[in-house]
Amino acid sequence: MRRSMLFIPGNTPNLLMNADVLGADSIILDLEDAVSPAEKDAARILVRSALRSLGYKGCEVIVRINPIETDFWKKDLDEVIPLRPGMIMPTKVSCADDVRTVSDYIAQVEERCGMEKNTVRLIPLIETAMGVENAFAIASADPRVAAIFLGGEDLTADLRCKRTKEGNEIFYARCRMVNAARAAGVDVYDTPFTDVDDIDGLYKDAAFAKSLGFTGKASISPRHVAGINEVFSPTQADIDYAHEVMETIRMAKAQGKGVVSLRGKMIDAPIVTRARQVIEMEKAIFGGTEDDE
C-alpha cells in the first residue's frame, strides 16, 4: 500500500535518521533538487550509508536520482542499487527510451552485485510537456515500471504558465497521467501540494486527485502526510460495502447461484475486484480481520 510519498533531502542527517517515523507509506530520499551540485557526492554516499544501516522498517524506500542528461545519475545508481531500495525515481523522464536507459543501467549494476534482475522497480517522474504526451509509452516501457508520478512544478515551467493552488493548468496532465497509468496497469501519483501551511488546501487538492483516479500523492512536508493518508484510505462505508460484497458472493457460491446482486445492483467482476482492493487496504492500514474468500 502506497498512499503517501514523502520527500526527504538526501544530505540531511537528522531527517534521514527519522524519515521512517513521519507516517508516510514511502519515503523518497532525494539526490536531485534537494541537493546542490557541489554536494551530490556527499548526498549519495550518505544515502547509501543510511540505507545500509538504518533499515527503514515499515516504509518503502524510493531514491530520486538525477536526470539522465547530467553526469550524476549513473554514480547515483552505482552507490544505491546494491542496497536494494524498493524503487528508483528517475527524473525529467520524457519518453520510453529514457526509462529503458535507466533500466538497462540498473540491470548492469544488479548483475554486477549478483542481484536478481528487476529487483529494483521504477517510478518515473514525468514533469515535461513531452513526458505527459508520452505518459502511456513511459508507463509501459519496461517491466520495472510500477508507477508514474506527475511533477507539477517543472511541468508548468515547461508549459509556460503559472502554477496555481487551483491547479487548472495541470488538469489535462493529471487526467492524461491517470489514463496512461491505468491503461498500462501501473499506479499513478499526484504532484505535491506546495503550500506547507495550508492544510485545508492540501485536503482539497488530495481529494480532487483521488477523484480523478490517482493512487496517492507525494508531499514535500511531513505535515501533509496524515491528510494524504486519510484522503487515499478507504472510508468506513467503503470498507463495510466491500465486506458486504464478499459476503454476498460467499453466500451465492454456497447456494450455487451464478448471478448475484446487492442493494439492487448486480455484482460483476469489477465490483469484486474493487472490494478485494479495499479489503487489502483495510488490512494494510488497520491490520484488519481475516476475510476468507
Next chain:
Amino acid sequence: MSKLVSSIKEAITQMGLRDGMTISFHHHLRNGDFVLNMVMDAIAEMGIRDLTVNASSIFDVHEPLIGHIQNGVVTGLECNYMGGKVGRAICEGLMEKPVIFRTHGGRPSDMEKGTSHIDVAFIAAPTADPMGNCTGKYGKSACGSMGYAFADAMNADKVVVITDNLVPYPLVDYSISEIYVDAVVEVEQIGNPAGIVSGTTKITRDPVGLKMADYAARVIDASGLLKDGFSFQTGAGGATLAAAKYIKDIMLQKNIKGSYGMGGITAYMVDMLQAGCFEALLDVQCFDLDAVESIRTNPKHMEVTATHYAGVSGKSAGVDNLDVVLLGATQVDVDFNVNVHTDSNGYIMGGSGGHSDTAAGAKLAIIIAPLTRARLPLVVDHCLCTSTPGSTIDVVVTQRGIAVNTKYGKNQELKEKLLAARLPVCEIEDLKRMAEELAGVPKATAPQGRVVAQVLYRDGTLLDTIKAVK
C-alpha cells in the same frame, strides 16, 4: 509617609544586611533580569560577604554571580532552576557549599514552613507605588504574573521592592501588597524587555517534534481524561506547545469545555482560554506578550502564587486537581525517573521548576522527548540525577514509541486504552534498545567528584545529589 529610598545601597544599609545572611530574588524577568546583578554588585562594593542567594531561578544573564562566588561575597546558592553558564561553573567545583535545588512548589512551602529563611528579599517590580504595592502587569518591563515573588514578600524579614515604573499611591490592581514591603527603590531599568518575554512563542516546525506532539495529543485523547472539566498544564517547549495546539483542535472539534489551564502561560494557552477550551487560567508566570496582555485584561486569566500553583504548605494547590501535564526530560531511566537538572555529561543546565510538583499532582504526567539527542539516548539505566521520581510519571512519548509506566502497579488500564487507540505502545526498555540500535551503546559515564548540589523534593526531603564533573 513614603518607603522610597534613594538607592539600592541605601536600601541595603537600611535593611541591615550583614555577612552570612540570606537574600532572595524571583525570576519573572527571566534572562532579561538586571536586578540580581545590580543588587549583588552593590553588595560586593559595600564589602558584605558570605551571603546565601536564594533565587527562584538563575539564568545565563546572572553569570556575574560566578565572580561574586569566587570573591567570597556569595558562599551559598539556592534555586529551582539554573542555566548552563553558572551550572557549568558549579559542576567544575566553583563553590564549597553544595547548591540547594528546590521545586517551584517546594521553595515557597519551605519558606512558609520556616525551613528556608530569607533575611532580605529584593523584589523586581515592573510597576510599584511609593508604599510598595506592586505588580508585573504594567510598565515598560511588564512580565505579567509575579507568582514566584509572593512567598518572598510574605516570609522574608525585610522586603525591598525595586521598580523602573513608580506610580502615585495607591497602585490600582496591585499583586503584592504594601503590608509586606519595607523599602522601595526606583531605578532606571529593571530589565531588558526582549529577555523578559518573547514576542511570540513559536510552535516547532521540526517534523520529529510534531510527530511526538501528535502522539501526546492522541495519548491524552485516548486516556479518557479529555472531557468537560479537563485541566491541563504544558511547558513552553516547542513540542509541548504543538501538543497543546492539537489538544485545542480536539477540544473544539468535540466541543469539550475544560476547567483550567495552568503553569507558565503562553499565547497558546491564552488562545485556548479565548476559544472556550478553559474557564480560567491559573498563571504563575507569563512567557510571552500575549500572556501579559491577557492577564492584564481578562479576569478569567488569574495570577496565582507559587504556593497556590504547586506548593505543599497550603491546604491545597492547583496541581492537586490537574488532569494532564506535558513535561520534557533530558534523561529518563528504566524506572521512569526523570532528569531535568543535568545534561548527559552531568553538567547542570536546568532544574525541576514545577516538573516534579505537577507530575506528583497530575492524574496523567506525560514526558515528551526525542528518542535520541545528538546521538545520546533519552532512556538510560540510571539517570545522572533524579529530578522527578518515576513513581509520579505515567507515560513517555517519543517519535518511535510510547512507554506506559506500569511498574508501580498502576496504569494497566491506560496501557490498554492506548493499545486500543492503535498507538505504538512499547516497554521503556524497548525505547532504550531502539535508541541504541540507531545510535550505538554509549559508554557509561558518571561524574565522580564531590557533591556540588543537593536536589530537594517538593516536601523538602533530599531526593538526589549532583557530583562535580571535574
Next chain:
Amino acid sequence: MKITTSAVAGTLESSDVYVKAEPCGTLEIEIESVVSAQFGDQIRQTVQDVLSSLGVDSGRISLNDKGAIDCVIRARVETAVRRAGGEN
C-alpha cells in the same frame, strides 16, 4: 586511495559531523565530539575502519562531531577522503 589535497565534508549542524582530510606524511586522526565521553572510542574505531577500507594509510583526518550516528560519520569521512583523493 591517497590523500593528495585538502578537502572537507559534512556540516556543523546537530547530528552531523564536519570532516577535514589533509595530506600528511603519517596517519593522524583528531576527534572533537560533543559525545566524546560516551562515544569517543567508537568514533575513532569507525574512522579507522573507513580509512582502511579505502586503503588510506597517511593523511590528517580531523572531525568536529555534533552527535552524528555511525552511518553518518562513515559517509562524511568517506566523502572527505574521496574528495581529498582527487575524486570529483
